[in-house]
Amino acid sequence: MFNEIGTLLKKNIREYGMYIALAIIMLIFSVLTNGLFLSARNISNLFNQMGYIAVLAVGMTLVIVIRHIDLSVGFGSGFLGAAAAILLMNHNVPVLPTVIIVTLLGIAMWLVIGFLVSYIGIPSFVVTLAGMMVFRGALLVSTEKSGTIIILNDTFNIIGNGYIPDFFHGEYIHITTLLIGVLIVLFYIYSDIKSRNNKMKYNFEVLSVPVFIVKLILMSSIIMYVFWILANYNGLSWTVVIVLIVTLIYHIFTTKTALGRHIYAVGGNPEAAKLSGISLNKITLFVFGSMGFLTALSGILYASRFQSATPTAGASFELDAIAAAFVGGASAAGGVGKVTNSIVGAIVMASLINGMNLIGVGISYQYIIRGAVLVAAVIFDIKTRSKAS
Template identity: 40%
Template sequence: MTSVAPTNADLAMDPAPTGGSDGPRRFSLNLNLRQSGIYIAFALIVVLFTVLTGGDLLAPQNISNIIVQNSYILILAIGMILVIIAGHIDLSVGSIVAASGAFAAVLMVNLDLPWPLALLLTLLAGGLIGAWQGYWVAYFGIPAFIVTLAGMLLFRATTYSVLGNRGIGPFPDEVRTLANGFTEGYLGNIGLGMLGGADLLSLLVGLVGVGAIFMTQWRARAARLRYDQQVDAMPLFVLKIAFAALVVMFVIVQLARFKNLPWVLVLLAALVIGYSVLTNRAVFGRQIYAVGGNLQAATLSGVKVKSVVFWIFVNMGVLSALAGIIFAGRLNQANPTAGDQFELDAIAAAFIGGAAVQGGVGKVIGAITGGLIMGVINNGMSLIGAESEQVMYVKGAVLLIAVAFDVWTKRRAGAAR
């Protein structure tokens, strides 16, 4: 069996270096465009629309709106990035969102089941839908494009069969709070000078988040140094961390000045942390990258490829059901047209966020960034009064540029070798 070079995630977990501790240290002052390009692009887009909207884009209420209005797309993007990393695609997530919302509405409104039980059953139904599609892809060998295209039609038809041409609602207050509500000011507000007041608990959460970012990046840098790999020079490393901390605290302060943290943001943060740990540190996460990076090598290495593919579709089904609950709760009713074109937004978020068309490449935080880029474009162009077709032009151009940039960087790296 051929040996495989350790990945960044391997380095962060393995306390024992393979290289000599006295080896040369390699530092770089150059930005890695492939890794940092998406974040630079996001910053430039935010600056552009901030200028075009006269600062309205970064107003406290508008930042909250961007997060709440795009929460279901970001949830879908987390699942979609795993599917794409494994070398597949899922076109059915929008229809599963609609079907899940309809299923939850029937349970909670028509059958009057307690909302926790109804949510659990809805997530279970989403997992069964994912298992159905995963079976055909993983064990029967039908391409995911065909299976999920069929699923897109089947589950949309199921939604129409359940709802007809009417919506079902209203949902319980707890479900609507999860989709639209905000955390309470448990520790009270503190003064921020000219900025006014802000919830103390929200600010503490932001500080904890900044500390977590610093510790994670510091450990990753130390691990790479132990293996004598190239790392950012300390000034550049500190600058990156400081910029990330500034962005996080700015967003938190703005949210705290409005109505505190949206509950859906708390849910998203938990999902991002959990799936980042899964992809970076868990064996299953490494197997997903192995399957998408080189299927034959993964098979020869003993990876249970069929099982991995099956479970990523189960996971996609569960996250689609969760997004369906959030979307239905936000509208306060299940709608037969819910989830229309959500699959396109989720796929675009993954590719804009750095996923490779061939599979094997991508990060959860990249997919979230890609989804936020799409959300900022939608929101920013709405604020300046752009027509819907103009928004489509811009989003299509951004997606094409993102994929073209990915292909260009690969060719450039190949030519350098």
Template identity: 45%
Template structure:
């Protein structure tokens, strides 16, 4: 029992937000009279919040260093405008246009990283300047107008589904069912392999019975999601992209030297530097990566809207920052996970979706999301003070 208490106390941020997400979903399922969990709405929830999930992953790395990026919403609009110009006006094929758009995002991120890491300008100032600059450049490029339409293959990135929608088993999309079983098997293998490695090196582990319960809950959640999607149009392409990003950045943050250096930088920059961490390079790469993911989110937004608009990406940076803090990242840096940021983004998404279904005004939605963010940060401060006292 002591090991169980220690485990949950050490992971209270992550599990607390997962439980909160479950309770919020259950609450809105009751308040919306079952609409929230309908297959069409589940799919819509994923498509609507895909850009927040992508930005939250990149923003987490910034938050881990103890900083934020205020420019991501403007970069989303800027890259969307660039994509529209080269595809709609210049008739460039989709593949090279995507590569150019991603390169633009990398250059924007590198521009921010250069001033932050090497010129030592505070990230708040640099990214605030970037927010104003790239919003202005978006207006210049689009001349205050909306550019549309994009090719269908480009739209499919944000609003398309995996092929094989006609391949069904009864009322269910077969590919969605197969992927649900496959992901369940991979998750079980991953947990058991990780448990075996912890035993091998003498790390503390949960009792096997509790591990089985945890596996059962996650497997049920995976298959419930894929069953819901299987009853509609199958697996959205953007969902496959999101899963790939989550797996990639989880690996980077938890299994690579670069990931450990990010945590070290956020924990104590001076100590990290004295330990041999190239802190300037790490900071530069973190903000370059944020530019890359902002560009990806910009193309997703443009593809979903089938247009590039001057107002695209408005307030996206606040959604991404809030997702990280709600998901358990520490405002002082050095604490947080990719999965936690995704959970935080889903909390925001479910709140938006549930309140919209209920007809709650946008004004009240903003107020409620602000209170949720404040509560999450207060929870972070409280748990940190408790752990220091212990």
């Protein structure tokens, strides 16, 4: 069995590399902070802090899969967060219409970007670089009167700061959070068993029963441990719930639908996809429109968490999202990347930042280390891809 596990890790190093990296990071910072890093309060804060980057990472993964890049999501997120603040505070628009308007605005703006990339043929790097400048200017214009727009709307602010209620009113532990964790574990086990059975039906190679059971137990234990930690603080935050819902929807979309398969076909081999009747332009337009939706959601989460819109909101978000996607296993060559893994990549980057803050690493050194991690992730991708080929 141990030989099979070793062979499994070697064959699927791209898949499991990020989990190994996350485990190492958590172990190191737990030791360096005398256990503070893994405290319930810190883990809860860590998940809340990575929420607005995680949703960007999901969209960025699909953009990278089709061999493009998006540099505009950072200040785009900041601008859309400011748009939400203006609607709420200056025009007294209710929360739900505000969220809908900002989301539609995000989709519309990124459809323009997608049109310029797909139908006009401008490289995505150039279009989104221009978009970054435009959105940064729009953000400055939006906040130039007051500098910072304070959001005094409790309903809106609870999105980024509130926690789901415990319907069972546990005295010392958040029972609802534990039950959600159990449901997620059951869904994971069901999905993995179904996937294994489908592979066996078509005579694909699968894990032996003992190793498969060990994998299920290990992953289920990790999931339940995280939910146990969260349940010992305030439970699941609305930010984490939103991230989980987005991840689930995009996971099902990319793995179970024809459109999702077309996206990976375009990224894997554009010419073959075109010859098979897939419209490259429409796929590109759709992926960028999706990126606009998630950018708007990111801006809402950020503005809600900090209860304000500032002139610097969104700075370097695009770099964190790109880093999360690559750390999560997305390939610079296109065609490879899972949205679920990008969430893990976002947790890796958030853990790195959070841990460095706890041990007092200066911000200048933090940027150097984060840059080194991104380069290491790309080198890892190139080396594992060359071995696989």
